Amino acid sequence: MFDDGTPIYRQIADQIKAEIMNGSLEPGGKVMSTNQYAAFYKINPATAQKAFRELVDEGVLYKQRGVGMFVADDARERLAADFRERFFERVLAPLVQEARQAGIAITDIIDYLEAQEGARK
């Protein structure tokens, strides 16, 4: 269920962020408890807790004592910049490297993307 490289708590945090971005978790909505996450993913609850702590520190989630964890109202805005930055780092940087190895010029990639975009219109 998890890739090996990244710590599991970070993968869980990333997944929650992705769910907020794609709308399956609404701002103000309640998030499952750490114990529910632990049981679902078969992990130590401390690992799930760590993911939640990170998201609270980043202002993505907030805790209501005795009630649970909720998605911050501005979580999507907070995450948008982050996702944009990560897109370049995680998606485009490896793509450029791969293209270089294959001897593909950047201009070829741009042409391809423009053709795709043109086809969509």
Added chain:
Amino acid sequence: MSFTASLRDVTLKYKDTDALADVNLELEAGKIYGLLGRNGAGKTSLLSLLAAFRKPTSGEILIGGEPVWENAAVVSRVALIREGGDFDDADTVKAAIDTGQIRPGFDTEYALKLAERFELPLKKKVRELSRGKRSALAAVCGLAARAELTMFDEVHLGMDAPTRDAFYKELLAEYMDRPHTVILSTHLIDEVANYLEEVIIVDRGRILRHEELEVFQGMGATLTGPAAAVDAVAAGLEVLAEQQLGGTKAATVAALDPGARERAAASGLEIGPVGLQDLFIHLTEPTRKGA
């Protein structure tokens, strides 16, 4: 309430051999620990001391801050489940479960529910059980003991994969329902890794490493790429294993610091993780220096 556990300068000798030598170990309350070690490394000795099944040759063992030896109040809330379960073979499964009631926290209703889940035949004699069912019975008694320190020593032996999976799930559910200290001793390292919060590696009667699971998981790395580039990055690092295929080399290093990680990335090397089990194999390699 869950128990802390401490071993202070503990040595355990069997005749002239040291099963454990000068062991110092501090376990916090309420965590799930993995106890790893090769056969004969001292895992069972260590657990037997914590359960007061044995007395150390020297040193001090505290459970919940109190000396454990001949301390009935503490020992009755410590459960060590050994392979085979220490049952009376002539008992029926039901009678074996009922024996658990000598512990103050034992929950018979829960034990019977678990027995059903693990498909244990209550009327059968313990001696008639398969190895896997016997292990499942031991696991059931361990879980239902509802102790403050519960230790499972190779309790998975003989269990098939679905039974082990059910056992881990029940263990986790019981742990979340009622936080207590758990020590799992096992050889099926990758199977239990994610359930653990901290990992202790015992090697030749000593504590080799005791870290959070995440530290182990982020510790090692496998560097793969052109041999010269791999050698350049790996120089000065502790190389645990090397493999070469034509001009491509893979080097497993015990630890990859951020500087080395950057150099590896800059040289275009592929950086792969090292699983806990592989790391364990390397760390306990008999020829390894300074182990």
